[in-house]
Amino acid sequence: MDKFLAQLRAAAEPTRLRLLALCARGAFCVTDLCEVLGQSQPRLSRHLKLLVEAGLLERVPEGANAYFQLPPGAELARMLLARLPEDDPLLAADRRAAVRLAAERAREASDAFRRDGADWDEIRALALPAEAIEQALLGLLPPAIERFLDIGTGTGRLLEVVAERAERALGIDASREMLALARARLAERGLAGRCAVRQADMYRLPLPDAAFDVAALQMVLHYAEEPAAALAEAARVLRPEGLLVVIDLAPHERGELLERHAHRWPGFDDAAIAGWLGSAGCAALPPVAVPGPLAVRLWPARRLPGLVAPPAAPALTF
Template identity: 80%
Template sequence: MISRSMDELLAQLRAAAEPTRLRLLALCARGAFCVSDLCAVLGQSQPRLSRHLKLLVEAGLLERLPEGANAYFQVPAAAGLVHQLLARLPEEDAQLAADRRQAARLAAERARIASDAFRRHGADWDEMRALGLPAEAIETALLAALPARVGRVLDIGTGTGRLLELLAPRAEVALGVDASRDMLALARARLAERGLGAHCAVRQADMYRLPLPDAGFDVATLQMVLHYAEDPAAALAEAARVLRPEGLLLVLDLAPHGRAELLDRHAHRWPGFDDAEIAGWLGPAGCAPLPPVTISGPLAVRLWPARRLAVPVAALPALSF
């Protein structure tokens, strides 16, 4: 009698044993692609590729990530069989090399279109530059707060994916989430151009309702995100939910600044945060604050690190004196 695990392995091998499906796996192992992208790269019709993608998803060799009216496909982090199969494909294969070149051209064109759209609509997507903040000092402070290896990282409000690029050499898996499809287009292009798509990915998500399991990440970051939040406490609680016990939460944002014009000009909801506010939200979220760090500049920036408690605050016994 064949075991269930052997049945699953045979199903995966059958799903992969077809030229077009191997090409799809080779592409999606390098990053996330939507159906129209894959049609353009492989030169095949959407109905044909959709059938192939459906088989690969059902076999667990690809995962489907909905994004508005679209969906992106990528190789799941746990799909070790895919990487074993792809490792046996010759790197110099003419068809696979042509697919990679076409995918690179497509990524460059998507980045140009997304950047043009931002310029046309006057969107100031690089907020640190717009506010005159010391980007290099901020990035240095973030990296200094992290160990040399960080395992699984979640960047909430990833924007153009700059932080994912910085963390890529240290991370086993890095995921960025953002509500803006235009931002995600730029982030995908950045990751593809730098060859980081194999272990860095982005997806559309609401920071108050992350489509992610509990305790799935070692590190979570919110960089220049919280001052846009209607409910910062809820955003921090959701970030803490997806952290493993003893996982690290890094919150980087503006200190109190009194610059009321920023609320109108840049749509900020909060004029910066003080240590007491952040600590008051982190505690109920199940996190223990660590000493904050100040980055000086035209506007003071604070980095608030915190550790996810192994036991939630509500579960701790009351102290008696």
């Protein structure tokens, strides 16, 4: 009862209700919330602290910033928000400001990537058959997924593809600019309630053991200095019998990709992937080929049960 009363007291204030309504639509940092609500950072920080302490919001650190969002299972917060009038002029103004801000952030991130010469949508940059690759992946996935992990999520396209099947989906990427694009994509498509993104290193995921049913690495492994270590870490966070899918280039002779696109590996053959998956405690399944200007392969595998996992990294909720 004490926790319930604390949550009711924390929510019973106009600014805090506005914060809850915004954070239910996606993750926002303090700077974004200050711009949307037109209030000072010290004032909003106090409100956010009360909401976090009451368990109505969760604070997710990301580099020098922190993002605020509704935690999983925030039943009371969602019940209160469901009773707020949709046509309230203040809440409607907040929603419009949040949409505008998300568009500005996405444009800034995109411009930064163009200035730096980075391709933030590599599948299309390489003229690969995106739709065929996505359909091949969906053909490997179960019809219902409780928790899905996209390692190297980039702009979050894969989260969008699997959103209809996944109860919760998390994308991990090391680039803050990529994550800005991903957040904008998810918010624009109304997927921020089920899909989230976090900044993290794929070699040391801040996630507990056996936390996910499915994990995927799409066009990520050819950048890895240590592909075996990346796959071992992905396998660690899979439950027994969980599905791991690697989507990447087959062996090729396009040497310019190593220079212009900073690829570390000129594709992978089945034997190399199968060996790394076996070392990671996974049983490789038959690969799937997708023809195109550059051949793409999907390597699915099942996490074997009964293996001792390495020590878990600190838990990260989403």
